[in-house]
Amino acid sequence: MARRRDPAPLMGWRWAGAAAIATVTLPLLIAVFILCQPPIPAGGAGDATPSERALADIPASYLRWYMDAAQTCPGLSWTVLAAIGKVESDHGRDPASRRPNAAGARGPMQFLPATFAAYAVDGNDDGRTDVYNPADAIPAATAYLCASGAATDVRKALFAYNHAGWYVDRVLAKAAEYSTAVPAVAGDAIGAIIAYARQQIGKPYIWGGTGPAGYDCSGIVYMAYKAAGVTIPRTTFAQWPFGVHVPTGQEQPGDLVFFSSGPGNAPGRPGHVALVIGGGQAIEARCTRCGPIKITAYRSRGNIVGYTRPLANPGVKRVLSGRAAAVPPPVPR
Numbered sequence: 247m248a249r250r251r252d253p254a255p256l257m258g259w260r261w262a263g264a265a266a267i268a269t270v271t272l273p274l275l276i277a278v279f280i281l282c283q284p285p286i287p288a289g290g291a292g293d294a295t296p297s298e299r300a301l302a303d304i305p306a307s308y309l310r311w312y313m314d315a316a317q318t319c320p321g322l323s324w325t326v327l328a329a330i331g332k333v334e335s336d337h338g339r340d341p342a343s344r345r346p347n348a349a350g351a352r353g354p355m356q357f358l359p360a361t362f363a364a365y366a367v368d369g370n371d372d373g374r375t376d377v378y379n380p381a382d383a384i385p386a387a388t389a390y391l392c393a394s395g396a397a398t399d400v401r402k403a404l405f406a407y408n409h410a411g412w413y414v415d416r417v418l419a420k421a422a423e424y425s426t427a428v429p430a431v432a433g434d435a436i437g438a439i440i441a442y443a444r445q446q447i448g449k450p451y452i453w454g455g456t457g458p459a460g461y462d463c464s465g466i467v468y469m470a471y472k473a474a475g476v477t478i479p480r481t482t483f484a485q486w487p488f489g490v491h492v493p494t495g496q497e498q499p500g501d502l503v504f505f506s507s508g509p510g511n512a513p514g515r516p517g518h519v520a521l522v523i524g525g526g527q528a529i530e531a532r533c534t535r536c537g538p539i540k541i542t543a544y545r546s547r548g549n550i551v552g553y554t555r556p557l558a559n560p561g562v563k564r565v566l567s568g569r570a571a572a573v574p575p576p577v578p579r
Contacts, residue, residue: 300424304328308337311369311380315388321397327384329420330407331355338380353377355387365389401525415440418499418524425498435557435566436500438474443521443529448538451531456480461531461539463519467502470521471556476565478556482519489554497553499524503544504551516551520544
């Protein structure tokens with residue numbers, strides 16, 4: 247590990263300690279069958295346009311450094327770098343990042359000295375490398391992530407950065423918030439959705455189940471969204487037309503992936519659903535004979551029907567917009 251951080255509550259936005267620097271892209275997907283029939287690169291575009299939330303939250307100089315650094319690792323989105331910077335130091339605004347923490351990590355991207363020395367980059371061409379200077383620290387974080395495989399497996403790289411699933415989920419949710427597709431409150435919802443689904447891993451598949459003892463595919467999806475305060479249809483057949491359809495390859499954490507699962511299915515009537523968590527993976531309630539709810543890979547499966555984004559449903563967007571209006575803007579730390 248490059249560094250160590252103490253565990254923190256899954257949904258909290260401030261964490262104790264420093265995250266480990268590493269590159270992991272293991273985007274997770276939570277697969278959920280809703281009234282399912284019995285079964286018969288990766289981290290995002292590097293040129294994603296900043297959302298209004300990103301422009302309001304990220305200092306202009308940091309945004310430029312994130313975007314420039316991402317260009318040195320094809321396949322790595324600047325939004326992932328920005329999300330790390332937010333989680334680690336609030337883009338350098340957290341005073342704690344300006345001195346070594348208990349584990350020895352320091353700077354806006356929270357490097358241990360040895361790790362920084364191994365991946366240091368003179369980002370501003372001033373002839374020196376400084377772990378406290380974002381112009382050097384952000385390119386160094388990019389180099390470390392890229393060396394850890396971020397260009398093809400962002401989730402794995404993030405896990406190397408900090409060995410905690412909650413950390414990976416939080417960074418990916420924040421990265422989605424910083425893209426044009428997901429507003430701030432939706433980003434918070436994504437984190438809650440994925441957190442709920444992850445907590446169900448290991449429970450049995452139960453046809454028609456909505457927990458807490460077990461779930462079917464659409465049941466876990468339905469309850470995960472409900473845990474985030476978002477109501478979606480209960481069954482796979484009804485969930486398919488509910489969300490806005492997303493082109494293959496553009497799915498994000500929180501989206502749903504649908505499959506044809508047997509007789510009675512059709513292109514417009516898929517029989518199985520899963521919750522995308524990033525990196526081509528999911529936590530899936532697949533079938534009675536398939537074992538407990540687990541994380542699975544979906545991109546290589548030949549029966550994918552398509553992807554949808556329930557959070558882009560007009561009714562859901564109105565709910566989220568109203569929620570955002572009731573929340574005061576963040577106070578810089």
